[in-house]
Amino acid sequence: MFDPTSLKYDAKGLIPAIAQSPEGEVLMMAWMNIEAVKRTLQSGQVTYWSRSRQDFWIKGETSGHLQKLIEMRVDCDRDCLLMIVDQTGPACHTNRRSCFYTALRDGEEVEIMAPMTDA
Amino acid sequence: MFDPTSLKYDAKGLIPAIAQSPEGEVLMMAWMNIEAVKRTLQSGQVTYWSRSRQDFWIKGETSGHLQKLIEMRVDCDRDCLLMIVDQTGPACHTNRRSCFYTALRDGEEVEIMAPMTDA
Numbered sequence: 159m160f161d162p163t164s165l166k167y168d169a170k171g172l173i174p175a176i177a178q179s180p181e182g183e184v185l186m187m188a189w190m191n192i193e194a195v196k197r198t199l200q201s202g203q204v205t206y207w208s209r210s211r212q213d214f215w216i217k218g219e220t221s222g223h224l225q226k227l228i229e230m231r232v233d234c235d236r237d238c239l240l241m242i243v244d245q246t247g248p249a250c251h252t253n254r255r256s257c258f259y260t261a262l263r264d265g266e267e268v269e270i271m272a273p274m275t276d277a
Numbered sequence: 278m279f280d281p282t283s284l285k286y287d288a289k290g291l292i293p294a295i296a297q298s299p300e301g302e303v304l305m306m307a308w309m310n311i312e313a314v315k316r317t318l319q320s321g322q323v324t325y326w327s328r329s330r331q332d333f334w335i336k337g338e339t340s341g342h343l344q345k346l347i348e349m350r351v352d353c354d355r356d357c358l359l360m361i362v363d364q365t366g367p368a369c370h371t372n373r374r375s376c377f378y379t380a381l382r383d384g385e386e387v388e389i390m391a392p393m394t395d396a
Contacts, residue, residue, distance in 0.1 A: 160381045174293055174306060182301020187293060187357045199381070232386070233376040234369050238379040239305045250353050257352040258359040262279050262318070265353070 162195045172207060176237040177225055177249065185225075185249035186257040188215075190239065202227050202266040204243055213273075223247040248274045281314045285356040294358040296336075296344055296368065302345075304368035305376040307334075309358065320345050323362055325347045342366045345382060 160190040167173050172189040179185060190198065194214060197205040204225035208215040226244040233240070250257040251274060259271035269277035283311040286292050291308040307325040309317065313333060316324040323344035327334040337343035345363040352359070371372060371392060378390035 159384050160386050167323065176295055176303060176306065178301075178303055184297055184303065184359050185293060187295065187306075187352065190387045231377040231389075232379045232381070234371055234373075235376070238376075240303050252353055254353075257354070257357075258350040259353070260325075260351045262351070264348045265278050267279050269331070270350075 160199075161190050162199075164236065165192070165195065165232065166235065166239075168190065170209075172209070172225060175204075175206065175241060177204065177241050177243045178179075179245055180242055182258055182260060185243070185255070187246055190218075196241070198227055198241075199230065203240060214235060215261060218246060220257070221251075222246075223249065225249070236243075279318075281311050281318075282360075283305065283355065284299045284311070284314065284351065285354065286311065288358075289328075291328070292356060292358060294314060294323075294325065296356055296360050296364070298364055299347060299361055304362070304364055304374070307336075314358070315361075317346055318349065323360060336368075340366075340370075343366065344368070344374060375385055 165243045171191045175190045176187045177185045191207045194205045194207045204217045206215045224246045228242040231240040248255050254273050261268050261270045290310045294309045295306045296304045310326045313326045314323045322366040323336045323346055325334045343365045350359040367374050373390050373392050380387050380389045
């Protein structure tokens with residue numbers, strides 16, 4: 159059986175968690191503590207630990223842009239998580255599908271993704 | 278122009294960097310300091326900061342499993358990097374293509390990826 163205590167958390171008790179769509183798009187990276195890992199696995203709703211608010215953060219709870227967990231994966235060092243998720247709408251608070259919408263091209267920052275519309 | 282000092286590094290001067298293949302496979306996550314970001318962009322060879330060795334780590338320098346940078350992306354909070362890379366062979370030190378080869382299914386850890394062979 160998987161044991162959440164077997165993961166390696168940092169000095170603050172956190173582990174980075176990457177969210178990816180089934181189509182392969184990396185949507186965001188945020189942090190979990192052991193309780194957030196447990197809640198995510200139990201509820202199927204991806205739940206991070208907000209470092210700024212110092213509180214649990216059920217992704218999409220206020221925005222409606224929920225992340226439903228499809229599968230959680232653990233890396234070889236057990237210090238990073240990859241989650242395949244069913245993302246409702248944008249994952250980014252800027253309303254873009256992914257938080258990684260800025261690319262570096264020829265030394266310049268280029269916006270490669272527009273905000274989503276509700277239409 | 279992109280300025281590496283504009284990124285947000287943690288208390289140890291590090292920023293997480295996710296490596297992904299052009300086909301969408303998340304290969305690994307490791308850490309960079311500002312100098313590693315600069316070296317990666319200048320050389321095109323992905324260069325991390327090894328927290329265990331406290332030294333620069335040109336990915337694949339000893340194994341030959343190099344990561345050639347295709348494109349670096351910055352997230353909305355400027356505290357995480359996503360790199361699209363051309364990965365030679367396995368990204369993982371276990372010889373698997375990706376470090377995320379362990380999935381949690383029905384509460385159990387399942388190995389979903391076998392080590393690559395040189396054949």
